Amino acid sequence: MIDEMSIVKDYASRLPVDVVGIIQDLRIDYVEQPMAKESSGRIDYSDPFCTITVNSNESSQRRRFTAAHELGHYLLHRDLLDGKQHLDRLFSQGGRDNPYGPLSPSHEVQANKFAADLLMPAGSLRAKYNADLDNVPEMAELCGVSVAAMKIRLKSLGIRA
Numbered sequence: 001m002i003d004e005m006s007i008v009k010d011y012a013s014r015l016p017v018d019v020v021g022i023i024q025d026l027r028i029d030y031v032e033q034p035m036a037k038e039s040s041g042r043i044d045y046s047d048p049f050c051t052i053t054v055n056s057n058e059s060s061q062r063r064r065f066t067a068a069h070e071l072g073h074y075l076l077h078r079d080l081l082d083g084k085q086h087l088d089r090l091f092s093q094g095g096r097d098n099p100y101g102p103l104s105p106s107h108e109v110q111a112n113k114f115a116a117d118l119l120m121p122a123g124s125l126r127a128k129y130n131a132d133l134d135n136v137p138e139m140a141e142l143c144g145v146s147v148a149a150m151k152i153r154l155k156s157l158g159i160r161a
């Protein structure tokens, strides 16, 4: 039995967080391949096997976010996914429609929160944000996320207006 949470915690202390490293240490297969234009990623789970697929046509920042989102589904929702496949459409569309189920919008919110917490840890952001410099690009680089994602995260944490 792998101690999943201690693996995640160990990786989470080093920025940018090596999401693919976590996935592979958890013995999940990780694949990047071209997918349909509106698709960001997919998780296929059939206990004990899991494959996370990420659309190789998307930017590296988005691929990292998608991988973290799918990892969140694995850690939080795999009981619901057993024997099934879950496809994620573009998160910019709010992740509202996932016609391939079997998860609900609240599960998407949870997976997005997991991904944000993992890639942009609140403690690190509080420690490194400098209001005088407004060093958002530097922090986005540090976390391997887009500047837009970092701005949203800093705002939601109340660190930056």
Ligand SMILES: [Zn+2]
Pocket (backbone or CB within 6 Å): 069, 073, 086, 087, 088, 107, 108, 111
């Ligand atoms: Zn999802």
